[in-house]
Amino acid sequence: MSTSFTAMTVSELQDALRDGATSADVTRSYLDRIEAEDGELGAYLHVDPEASLERAAAVDAAGTAGTGLAGVPVALKDVVVTEGIPTTSGSRILEGWKPPYDATVAARLAAADTVLLGKTNMDEFAMGSSTENSAYRVTRNPWNPERIPGGSSGGSSAAVAGGLAPWAIGTDTGGSIRQPAALTGLVGHKPTYGSVSRYGLIAFSSSLDQAGPMARTVLDAALLHEAIGGHDPLDSTSIDAPVPVLAECARRGAEGDLSGLKVGVVRELGGDGHADGYEPGVLARVAEAVALLESMGAEVREVSCPAFDLALPAYYLIAPSEASSNLSRFDGVRFGLRVGDDGDHDLDEVMALTRQRGFGAEVKRRIILGTYALSSGYYEAYYGQAQKVRTLISRDFSAAWDGAAGGGVDVLVSPTTPTVAFPLGSRVDDPVAMYAADLCTLPASLAGVPAISVPCGLSDGLPVGFQIMAPALADDRCYQVAAALEAAQDAARGSRFLDQLPRRAAQPVGGAA
Amino acid sequence: MEFHPSMSTPSQGPLSRDEVAHLARLARLAVTDEELDLFAGQLAAVLDAVAQVGKAGVEDVQPTTHAVPMTNVMRADVVRPCLPREAVLAGAPAAEDGRFRVPRILQEEA
Numbered sequence: 001m002s003t004s005f006t007a008m009t010v011s012e013l014q015d016a017l018r019d020g021a022t023s024a025d026v027t028r029s030y031l032d033r034i035e036a037e038d039g040e041l042g043a044y045l046h047v048d049p050e051a052s053l054e055r056a057a058a059v060d061a062a063g064t065a066g067t068g069l070a071g072v073p074v075a076l077k078d079v080v081v082t083e084g085i086p087t088t089s090g091s092r093i094l095e096g097w098k099p100p101y102d103a104t105v106a107a108r109l110a111a112a113d114t115v116l117l118g119k120t121n122m123d124e125f126a127m128g129s130s131t132e133n134s135a136y137r138v139t140r141n142p143w144n145p146e147r148i149p150g151g152s153s154g155g156s157s158a159a160v161a162g163g164l165a166p167w168a169i170g171t172d173t174g175g176s177i178r179q180p181a182a183l184t185g186l187v188g189h190k191p192t193y194g195s196v197s198r199y200g201l202i203a204f205s206s207s208l209d210q211a212g213p214m215a216r217t218v219l220d221a222a223l224l225h226e227a228i229g230g231h232d233p234l235d236s237t238s239i240d241a242p243v244p245v246l247a248e249c250a251r252r253g254a255e256g257d258l259s260g261l262k263v264g265v266v267r268e269l270g271g272d273g274h275a276d277g278y279e280p281g282v283l284a285r286v287a288e289a290v291a292l293l294e295s296m297g298a299e300v301r302e303v304s305c306p307a308f309d310l311a312l313p314a315y316y317l318i319a320p321s322e323a324s325s326n327l328s329r330f331d332g333v334r335f336g337l338r339v340g341d342d343g344d345h346d347l348d349e350v351m352a353l354t355r356q357r358g359f360g361a362e363v364k365r366r367i368i369l370g371t372y373a374l375s376s377g378y379y380e381a382y383y384g385q386a387q388k389v390r391t392l393i394s395r396d397f398s399a400a401w402d403g404a405a406g407g408g409v410d411v412l413v414s415p416t417t418p419t420v421a422f423p424l425g426s427r428v429d430d431p432v433a434m435y436a437a438d439l440c441t442l443p444a445s446l447a448g449v450p451a452i453s454v455p456c457g458l459s460d461g462l463p464v465g466f467q468i469m470a471p472a473l474a475d476d477r478c479y480q481v482a483a484a485l486e487a488a489q490d491a492a493r494g495s496r497f498l499d500q501l502p503r504r505a506a507q508p509v510g511g512a513a
Numbered sequence: 514m515e516f517h518p519s520m521s522t523p524s525q526g527p528l529s530r531d532e533v534a535h536l537a538r539l540a541r542l543a544v545t546d547e548e549l550d551l552f553a554g555q556l557a558a559v560l561d562a563v564a565q566v567g568k569a570g571v572e573d574v575q576p577t578t579h580a581v582p583m584t585n586v587m588r589a590d591v592v593r594p595c596l597p598r599e600a601v602l603a604g605a606p607a608a609e610d611g612r613f614r615v616p617r618i619l620q621e622e623a
Binding site: 098 | 528532533536537538539540541542543544545548551552555556558559560562563564565566567568569571574575576577578579580581583586588596597601603604605606607613615616617618620
């Protein structure tokens with residue numbers, strides 16, 4: 001091997017495992033790197049090296065390593081419940097809680113004989129865009145330790161970009177997979193709503209939450225998505241459709257022929273008259289990516305989606321409203337923290353004291369906002385109106401796909417984020433500025449359509465993400481187009497995107513270096 | 514959930530400190546004075562931003578609750594094992610006699 005396990009893509013790891021490397025060796029390489037680097041990087045909330053190595057040894061003993069995903073390590077965002085393994089969702093209210101069951105996503109990855117490396121840091125209850133709302137620790141961006149890694153899946157993004165996991169599961173409610181992937185130079189995909197089970201994901205906003213892959217390459221993301229996707233009878237919103245074929249689409253896309261593909265560039269996301277708040281470097285990289293798609297045969301045109309302008313206000317009513325309801329389960333009775341149970345305080349008081357101590361500021365703000373938006377007298381003006389805006393956003397997507405309505409495009413594209421990773425601390429006291437980080441990712445969330453972020457270059461030395469959105473259940477198109485773009489850029493660069501990150505390449509720790 | 518009808522409407526401007534305190538009570542959140550000061554200002558700014566949804570023309574537009582069509586999901590009425598009681602109670606803040614132990618619900622005289 002010319003390079004260490006921790007710099008490999010998963011498809012390369014699969015080859016190495018088939019060629020005789022052991023899962024224990026691969027797992028140990030990652031654990032060594034976590035031990036050396038995570039004190040500063042802050043990607044993980046829980047790591048149990050002994051358990052990981054035991055699991056890897058069991059896969060090696062079974063002789064299946066290299067078959068499918070067997071023996072490949074994986075990290076899970078701490079919003080995914082794991083039986084007997086601490087799960088906090090980034091909140092003090094769940095400190096020390098060990099769930100009595102596995103989420104379907106965790107169970108499927110375990111059934112595929114992957115090796116759990118650990119649980120990754122996140123904004124508390126996935127509410128945030130920088131991971132600074134974690135109750136536990138700061139997570140840094142491997143490209144620049146003074147910058148945020150994105151959020152809310154910032155532990156997963158930092159782990160994968162920093163070489164502390166080959167890939168990871170994130171969850172995306174308004175952009176929490178795509179935005180951190182964009183800001184750390186990864187591929188991150190939010191699947192069609194309902195196509196990956198939500199069973200065992202600690203709920204934030206149930207009509208929006210989706211789990212998905214965060215990986216170093218488009219092909220890896222497709223492989224991980226295939227492993228977790230498909231119908232689950234335990235999730236009533238799960239779509240009863242076959243597991244999508246995605247890796248094959250990624251391989252085909254990498255061949256670089258996009259002739260016949262119709263690409264719509266969304267005007268409202270960084271286009272003419274809508275560029276306020278977008279960094280010029282981001283818009284330049286995105287324009288170059290669009291030109292690259294065109295050079296591979298795609299037909300490109302601008303598409304207007306006027307309701308996208310209202311995605312941010314609609315989202316920040318709908319998500320807090322659903323959160324205020326979902327988080328009522330944290331009442332200090334059945335699990336987690338209990339404060340003030342001294343015999344004097346009654347249940348109501350204990351509940352209020354528990355939630356005061358257990359929740360952080362952003363969670364409290366959203367609960368209060370959601371309570372307001374759902375209260376009688378305000379419901380129609382806020383929550384009801386936001387749900388109607390949601391309909392308008394879905395109609396804009398439908399019109400874009402529909403040739404008869406003047407659209408007729410196969411995919412819509414935009415920047416993933418208006419800016420590159422911003423400095424730690426720069427937006428923590430200004431919720432509205434923090435929310436703006438989700439500007440481009442919210443429309444696909446509200447409409448439930450699939451969307452991927454793939455790196456498209458650097459601006460000021462930091463990664464820029466390119467977003468590709470597709471109709472519901474056409475996740476394969478996201479992977480195909482993203483793989484074409486990735487392959488063309490890699491060919492022009494002569495190396496993979498992440499190879500530009502010196503921190504990873506300079507310090508191969510352990511493994512078959 | 515009830516809310517005082519006399520309180521601000523979308524057109525009447527931001528949330529007051531008292532309103533935030535009332536909402537926190539409804540949501541069973543104890544809040545400190547410092548939190549109230551902080552949240553009132555921040556939530557006013559957030560509310561100002563999200564109130565823009567009012568600008569949309571939504572006549573004859575149906576609300577979307579979920580992005581995929583929702584139907585009631587049934588399963589066969591077959592007994593399946595549930596989680597063991599000990600496993601569930603192990604995560605509880607307090608348990609007694611194989612049950613969740615809760616703080617008192619009623620006042621002394623009740």
